Amino acid sequence: MGSRSTLINDLSIISRCRLFLPRRARNAGSCKNHNLVDKRFNSGVPPSTVSSRHFYQNEKLLEFSARSSRPVSLRQLAFFGMKLTNEKIIQSANFVRQELPTRMAHRIHDMQSLPYSIVQNNHISNVYELYYHSFNTIRRFPVIKTIEDNSRFCDLLRELLAQHTAVIPQLVMGVIECADLVDSKRMDNFMDSMLRSRISRRVLTEQHIALTEEFLKDPNFKPTEQxxxxxxxxxxxxxxxxxxxxxxxxxxxxxxxxxxxxxxxxxxxxxxxxxxxxxxxxxxxxxxxxxxxxxxxxxxxxxxxxxxxxxxxxxxxxxxxxxxxxxxxxxxxxxxxxxxxxxxxxxxxxxxxxxxxxxxxxxxxxxxxxxxxxxxxxxxxxxxxxxxxxxxxxxxxxxxxxxxxxxxxxxxxxxxxxxxxxxxxxxxxxxxxxxxxxxxxxxxxx
Known part of the structure; x- marks a missing residue:
């Protein structure tokens, strides 16, 4: 992942191409709610967030994509949940709240690095819009201070998990349709990074939700099998x-x-x-x-x-x-x-x-x-x-x-x-x- 200065240098070059984009792409606005995302996921209309201004001049995306995500191993996931407390649940929630938008910003940057014509593909642009909506939603969630805050956060995570159920077929259909527009190895590498990141985000999200549910069911729960x-x-x-x-x-x-x-x-x-x-x-x-x-x-x-x-x-x-x-x-x-x-x-x-x-x-x-x-x-x-x-x-x-x-x-x-x-x-x-x-x-x- 490049530094913020590298991204801004790239931005200055790409922005000059804006004059050559279709009028629809130049004038499109951003998505305002997830209902629009859901509707467009099954329509042939390219999403509104795939516009040159949104695509290449979004300061928040630049800020988050310049961050490094924090490492987590399978061993750490297992041992963190061996003994749960209020403080550990809240710590886990804020870790997920910060990690998810960072990891999503990296993948959004990957999509931005593709030729613009590929991201205008209906399937890829649907995924871009969904990722941007989730990125924006999670980064705006306030700091979690109580178990009640965490319960609301878990409800949001469950909703976003459900919204992302069609991402994989959308990605696969998109890269197949765009196979002749760019080197196939590059597209396979793109899929590889998108899917690895998806696994990491879902592991973090599902693990936090599962730990929350176990703690709320029994604060003194001591796991023996899982x-x-x-x-x-x-x-x-x-x-x-x-x-x-x-x-x-x-x-x-x-x-x-x-x-x-x-x-x-x-x-x-x-x-x-x-x-x-x-x-x-x-x-x-x-x-x-x-x-x-x-x-x-x-x-x-x-x-x-x-x-x-x-x-x-x-x-x-x-x-x-x-x-x-x-x-x-x-x-x-x-x-x-x-x-x-x-x-x-x-x-x-x-x-x-x-x-x-x-x-x-x-x-x-x-x-x-x-x-x-x-x-x-x-x-x-x-x-x-x-x-x-x-x-x-x-x-x-x-x-x-x-x-x-x-x-x-x-x-x-x-x-x-x-x-x-x-x-x-x-x-x-x-x-x-x-x-x-x-x-x-x-x-x-x-």
């Missing part, structure tokens, strides 16, 4: 079995008469470790969905009996490694170079069409049902596993592996795929244990 979103004893094999049940049910709802391969476990099946369980479920769920879909297609093509999927779990000193080995035919060679790309690939336009049919899609899949609960006046968080069934396997989105890669790397892990076309795939998911690499994975500048 602190907020961090589970101390994630069972590797149980997570895989849970995701297997749902992915299998989802696939069979479409391919009713096709048998799916069973899972066979080997290795350290009793392994337990600390992690954000929703993130792990998402990654494992996407891997199994891909496996079952490929298996059903191979069975339809050949009619051959399906070999079991071998799930190997290895508990190493610093990592837990999952290996999923199938014999579902592997990945077509024309797809392999684009396996980790959000932008390019021979099926990008099919993905774009499918994204239009998914108005609310979440990377952490519980968010859709959480927003529905909010709309019904409920505050309880609903398990991510139930909302997996809201997405049909007929909608090929092509984002499961790229998103899983971002989630794995976010906490110091990684994911890799080895494919033999005509035979099968090995997918390796390496999870960093709490207190090792994840201790040093700092959520700053993301």
């Amino acid at each position: 602190v907020g979103q961090v589970f101390f004893q994630c069972s590797a094999a149980d997570i895989v079995r849970q995701c297997d049940t749902l992915a299998r049910s989802l696939t069979q709802s479409i391919h009713r008469d096709i048998p799916l391969p069973e899972l066979l476990f080997e290795g350290d099946v009793e392994t337990k470790f600390a992690y954000v369980a929703t993130h792990l479920r998402y990654m494992v769920g996407e891997i199994l969905r891909n496996t079952f879909e490929a298996s059903s297609e191979r069975y339809k093509a050949t009619g051959d009996p399906l070999s079991p999927v071998l799930v190997t779990i290895n508990d190493a000193p610093q990592h837990v490694t999952f290996r999923f080995s199938d014999r579902a035919g592997g990945i077509p060679q024309e797809i392999v170079p684009y396996l980790w790309s959000f932008v390019k690939g021979p099926r990008s336009m099919i993905r774009h069409h499918n994204f239009k049919q998914v108005p609310e899609l979440e990377a952490i899949v519980e968010e859709l049902e959480a927003s529905l609960a909010l709309a019904m006046g409920q505050r309880k968080r609903i398990s991510s596993l139930t909302s997996l069934t809201t997405r049909s396997p007929t909608l090929r989105l092509g984002m499961g592996l790229p998103m899983s890669k971002i989630y794995a790397e976010f906490w110091g892990g990684r994911i890799a795929v080895k494919s033999i076309e005509g035979f099968g795939c090995d997918v390796f998911l390496h999870i960093s244990k709490l207190g090792n690499e994840s201790q040093f994975v700092q959520m700053n500048n993301i």
